[in-house]
Amino acid sequence: MSDPGPSPRQSSLPAAAVHFGTHGHGRGVDAFGGGRPAIPAAPAPPPARPLPRAPAPFSAPVLPGASALSEVSALSGVSAPAEVAVPTAPAPAPRRILGGPNGLGTAGLYPTRREEASAPSTPAAAGNPIPGLLYHPVPEPDPVRVEEVGRRIKAWAVDEVQLFPPDWEDQFDGFSLGRYMVACHPDAPTVDHVMIATRLMAAENALDDCYCEDHGGSPVGLGGRLLLAHTALDPLHTTTEYQPEWAESLHSDAPRRGYRSAMEYFVREASPSQADRYRHDMARLHLGYLAEAAWAQTEYVPEVWEYLAMRQFNNFRPCPTITDTVGGYELPADLHAQPAVQRVIALAGNATTIVNDLYSYTKELAAPGLHLNLPVVIAEREGVSARDAYLKAVEVHNDLMRSFEGAAADLAAQLPDPGLLRFLRGVAAWVDGNHHWHQTNTYRYSLPDFW
Template sequence: MPDSGPLGTSPPERRPTSPTALPDTLASAPDRQITPTARHFLAALHPPVPISGLPTPPAPTAASAVPATADAAAGGSALQRILRGPTGPGTSSLSSASRDTATLPDAVPPAPAEPAAGQAVPGLYYHPVPEPDPVRVEEVSRRIKAWAEDEVQLYPEEWEGQFDGFSVGRYMVACHPDAPTVDHLMLATRLMVAENAVDDCYCEDHGGSPVGLGGRLLLAHTALDHFHTTAEYTPAWQESLTSDAPRRAYRSAMDYFVRAATDSQADRYRHDMARLHMGYLAEAAWAQTEHVPEVWEYLAMRQFNNFRPCPTITDTVGGYELPADLHARPDMQRVIALAGNATTIVNDLYSYTKELNSPGRHLNLPVVIAEREQLCERDAYLKAVEVHNELQLAFEAAAADLAEACPLPPVLRFLKGVAAWVDGNHDWHRTNTYRYSLPDFW
C-alpha cells in the first residue's frame, strides 16, 4: 500500500467528518402533485446557469412518428416532442418566475450559448453545470498523469494523447463540486482511470476481447476484493497484481480509496464493481454468440455495465458517509440505479458516432432499437433520446420522493451529490469533442 499520495500529498484522513446541514426541501418531477416539501428540490440540486436554445425541428416525416407519451401534445413526431425541450424539474430554476408556484414551465426559453465547446444532443433533457474550477481541473490533471505514468505505468508513450484527450480532470471536478480538497477528488479520479483501463485493455479498444474475459476480470477484481488463501499461494497472487496495467491501476487506486473511506463505503464500492464486471461479461457473451438482445435485455445489461460505481462514492469524495442502512434502503437503491442508467444512456448517445466508426459491431441503445424495432438509424437514435429523458425524469422523481420520506442531512447531501454527478457526467460528454461527435440527424 502506498505511503503517500502522488507527488508526496497525503490522502484524506480515514473516517470522514459529519456532513453539513443542507436545505430540507427537494423538488419533484412533472406529472405528479408537487408537495410543499418537494417543491424546491431542483432549486437546491441545480443552480440556474445558462442553457442554449434548441434548434427548430424540421418538418415531421412518417418515419419519425411514434405514439405520443402521456404528457405530450397529441400527434407530432418523436423529433418534434424531443426538440421542444425539457419540461421537467430544473426548468423552473431557469425561469425568473417564483419557485413557490407548483406549475413548471413547458419549455426552456431561449438563453445564451453554453460556456464551453461542444453541442448537446438536441432534445436531451439535462441540467447544465457551471464551468469546473480551472485551478482544480489543472491540478487534478497534473496529479493523475503523474500517478498514471510514475506509480502504475498505465500506458505506453504512444497512448499519451488519448490519455490527455480523456480530460479526466475536468470530468471529476465537474462531477464532484462538493469535494473539500483535491486529495478527495483524486480518490474518484484514480478509480475512474483504473476502471477505464480495465474496459479498454480487457474489453475493447486496446487489445480487449470477449474471449477469456471472465478469467481476466476475476483476477483483476482480486485487486479490489483481496484474495485470502494459504501462505504458500499468497506470494503468487500478490505478484500477479503488478502483471498488467489494469491490475496495477486497480490495486493502487483501491489502496488510496480504502485509506480514506470507511469499511462500509469500501465494501459498497467492491459490490458495485462486481455488478460492473457482471455487465461486462453479459455484453461479452452476446458478442461471442453474435446475439442482439431485446431492448429491455440490453437495458438490463446496462443497469450493471454502467457508471454506478462512480456516483455511489460521492459521499467518500465529499468527505462524509451515508450510513449503510440508509444506502441499503430500496428507495435509495432505486435512485442510484436510475442515476446509473440515465448517465449510461448519455454515453450511448454521445459515443454513437465513435462506435459506428470503430472496427467490429458495438452494441448501444440506438443500434439495438434499430434492429429489434425495425427503425431507421435516425428514428432509433431519437427514440433512445426519449428513453434517456424518461429515465432522467424517473431518477429525479425518485430522489424527490426519498428526500420527502427520509429528510435526514446525509440523505439530502448524498442525493445532491448523485444529481451533481449525473449533471457533470453529461457536461463532460458534451464538451469532450476529442472523443465524441454527434450524428447528423437534425
C-alpha cells in the same frame, strides 16, 4: 424471573425512517414542468478531515482500517432550477431542457472553503448538447482545480502505475479526466478528495480498454481476466504458500496495477462499509461486461429490455455511489441499503450510461465490428431507421431522467435526513457533471447528422 428475550435490534437509521414509505407519492417530475425538484437545504457541515498523501509502497493489499470518515450532516442549499428550452438543432436556438441550478449555484454545494485559489468562472466549453435531451447545464469546472487534478492523475498514471504506454498519451490527455471529475464532484472539499474518484475512474477505463475494448480487449477469456483483476479490489485470502504469487500478479498488467493502487488510496479514506459498497458495485459492473461479451461471442443482438438490463450493471453506478467518500462524509450503510435509495442510485447510473451511448454513437459506429449501444439495438429489434432509433433512445434517456428525479424528490420528502439530502445532491451533481463532460469533450465525441 422469566427470560425477557433478546434485546431489540438497534439501527443507525434516523428516527424519520420509522415512517419511511407511509407518505403519499406525488412529487415526481412533470415531463416539461418545473425542472429538477428541489431537495431541501440543510445546515453547512464542519470541515472535512484532510486526506493523507500518497500511501506507503505496496507490499500486500491494504485492508480498510479503523479510520473511517467522520459523518457530515448536510450541505448548503441550491434553489430550484428554472426551466429553459431544448434545442431543435445543434445550432444555437431556443432550448427546452430541465434547467440547472440558479441562486446559490454550484458554489452552494461546497461544504468547506477550498484550499486552492479559484480562477474566475468561464463560459461552458464548446460542444453541442443532443437536441431534445433532458439535462441540467452546469458552470464550467474551476480551471485551477481542473489543471491540478489533471497534473496529479497523469503523474499517478505514468510514474506510479505505468497505466499506459507512451503512444497512448494523446488519448489519455484527450479524455480530460480532470474536467470530468471536477465537474462531477463539486462538493469535494479538496483536490485530494477529487483524486479518490479520479484514480478509480482512470483505472476502470484502462481495464475496459485493455480487457474489453479497442486496446487489445476481447470477449474470449474475459471472465478469467476480470476475476483476477477484481482481486485487486477485493483481496484474496489464501494460504501462505500461494499469497506471494497472487500479490505479484497484481503488478502484472496495467489494469491490475491501476485497480490495486487506486483502491489502496480509496480505502485509506473510506470506511469499511463504503469500501465494501464500492466492491459490490464493481462486481455488478464486471457482471455487465461479461453479459455483453457473451452476446458478442454468440453474435446475439439483445431485445431492448435485455440491453437495458445489461446496462443497469455495465454502467456508471460505481462512480456516483462513492459521492459521500469524495465529499468527505459517510451515508450510513443501513440508510444507503434502503430500497428507495438503491432505486435512485440505479436510475442515476442508467440515465448517465445512456448519455454515453448517445454521445459515443458515431465513435462506436466508426469502430470495427458491431458495437452494441441503445440506438443500434432499437434499430435492429424494432425495425426502424438509424435516425428514428437514435431519437427514440433520447426519449428512453429522458424517461429515465424523469424517473430518477421523481424518485429522488419522493425520497427527500419522505426521509428528510440531512446526510441523505446531501448524498442525493451529490448523486444529482454527478449526473449533471457526467453530461457536461460528454457534451463538451469534442476530442472524443461528435453528434450524428439526424436533425
